Amino acid sequence: TSRLICTTTAVQRRNVGASGPEKYTEAFIKKQIEEFNLGKRHLANMMGEDPETFTQEDIDKAIAYLFPSGLFDKRARPIMKHPTEIFPEQRKIQWGEDGRPFHFLFYTGKQSYYSLMHETYEKLLNVQKYQDQLIAQGLSLQKEKRNLAGSRWLTKIELEEMLLEKLSDDDYLRFIQLLQKLMALPCGDIEQKYIQKFSREVPVQMQKAVIEPLQYDERGVAFSTGEGKRKTARATAVVYDNGTGKMTVNGIDILRYFPVLQDREQLLFPFQFLDRIGKHDTVCTVSGGGRSAQAGAIRLASARALRSFVTEKEVEFMRQAGLLTVDPRVKERKKPGQEGARRKFTWKKR
Amino acid sequence: MAAPSAAGLGRRLRAWLPRLTQVRWSRYNPSYMEPEVNKEYYQKPLEELTEEEREKAELKAVRPIKAAPPSLSSSVFSDPMVSKFTNMMMKHGDKVLARSLMAQTLEAIKRKQLEKYHKAPENEKETIECNPYVIFHQALKNCQPIIGLSNITKGGKTYQVPVPLKDNRKRFLAMKWMITECRENKHRRTLMPEKLSQELLLAFNNEGPVIKRKHVMHKMAEANRAYAHFRWG
Helix, strand or coil, rough: CCCCCCCHHHCCCCCCCCCCCCCCCCCHHHHHHHHHHHHHHHHHHCCCCCCCCCCCHHHHHHHHHHHHCCCCCCCCCCCCCCHHHHCCCCCCCCCCCCCEEEECCCHCCHHHHHHHHHHHHHHHHHHHHHHHHHHHCCCCCCCCCCCCCEECCCHHHHHHHHHHCCHHHHHHHHHHHHHHHHHHHHHHHHHHHHCCCEECCCCCCCCCCCCCCCCCCCCCCEEEEEEEECCCEEEEEEEEECCCEEEEEEEHHHHHCCCHHHHHHHEEEEEEHCCCCCEEEEEEEEECCCCHHHHHHHHHHHHHHHHHHHCCHHHHHHCCCCCCCCCCCCCCCCCCCEEECCCCCCCCCC | HHHHHHHHHHHHHHHHHHHCCCCCCCCCCCECCCCCHHHHHCCCCCCCCHHHHHHHHHHHHHHCCCCCCCCEEEEECCCCHHHHHHHHHCCCCCCHEEEEEHHHHHHHHHEEEEHHHCCCHHCCCCCCCCCCHHHHHHHHHCCCEEEEEEEEEEEEEEEEEECCCCCCHHHHHHHHHHHHHHHCCCCCCCCCHHHHHHHHHHHHHHCHHHHHHHHHHHHHHHHHHHCCCCCCC
């Protein structure tokens, strides 16, 4: 006879987290892909579209139409995407039936990272050998300049996705340093294809803001408006042509409105930079913020208004002088457990 | 008590924070570059000095640029050294007061030099420097130490090891010594601009307590010369 030993539910409960994230077999993924394709055709049929030319955008629109959801978080709404986008890529089992691992660097723990480092170093040695050969033959080394401006290295997250392995910050830095070393060598062009795998294009000139054309008021004087902000201050500036350099803020002359010299310097900064001090009249309105924030807001507004009066090259110079960027610095919030944003409470030993 | 519970909360929060924010961070993306305000830089044609400048210009054409801070301006009157000094003199964020003190100091320097100029005989009039900015720059340059001391712990004991200083550190030390000297070693009733102008003029002629402090630093470094190798491990 067997006795029932009293065990608690804690012992009998299976430990869900112990086995790690869910592992999907290849057969499972294949089945998901087949189901997805079938479902895509059904959906196209339902919507009355051609099943052959049903793109992912059409799928998204159809799902949004058939399953309307009022949830705020976009990620919580119903989605229908290709299984490779939903299920994360997983590494296949790296050892055979006898338990012996396939890769020779398996026992380092980060096999793909170390094998990548080995490959890159091999390329470096190749380039150095090629250099030595050239020197032995007496030919000069070609120093071609590559465009650093348009490309950036892979980020740590992208590299982790590529290798399907977790990396530390140190590892990532070492890899980038090695790549930079490889690129810095004069004959590094041979390995250009290899390096291109690890660099991405940076979208050049993010937003080319549209420069508005000049407007003309009743007297025939050309003018242009601009808006600016800094911290909590919002300002609008109207810059007139053929002026004497007078500036008015909220109906008050700048000498009265900004008694501090630094603020007036900031107001005149765009005009002084373009050598147009006595040529324009400005009428501004500003609200919110403090004295320095209002000055910064008017500076940005007048710089934006001046773009219409000036050539494209000078607009580029203004941008490089930092006149056309919105200052993102705002007051940092106070955190709980501290007295201010950074200041901590007085530390008492007991 | 409020402090330990707040400290406990803070400790729990600090363990949670690193995943979201770092302590030393900036509101700008790391790809943003510093602005160049100097007008002459933009009037230069394409035959620039080095290849480095050309690469930098290429980068600048692609990357976004930070906004110019309120203390920076392209006018002839803004000087980075003078702004730095004003910021270091500022107390509790009162930039207006600091700037007015700086202006009064420069005016005082000019007045004293003009007095000397008008009293001097004809042949010496050319040697007297009247430009307060030139005097300011030269005085601070004379105060900069060449070598500094750093505390290195080896075998349980802390030694003062002579160590070369970077340019930024030299400038900072010169300005800091000047300001501390003027704040502490003065009569209760003398005002800051007066004392500062006095010290700057003395430093311009390589005299005065700030220069003495620099020499003391150099002598200490020379005395601790034996420990110089502690710098490397």
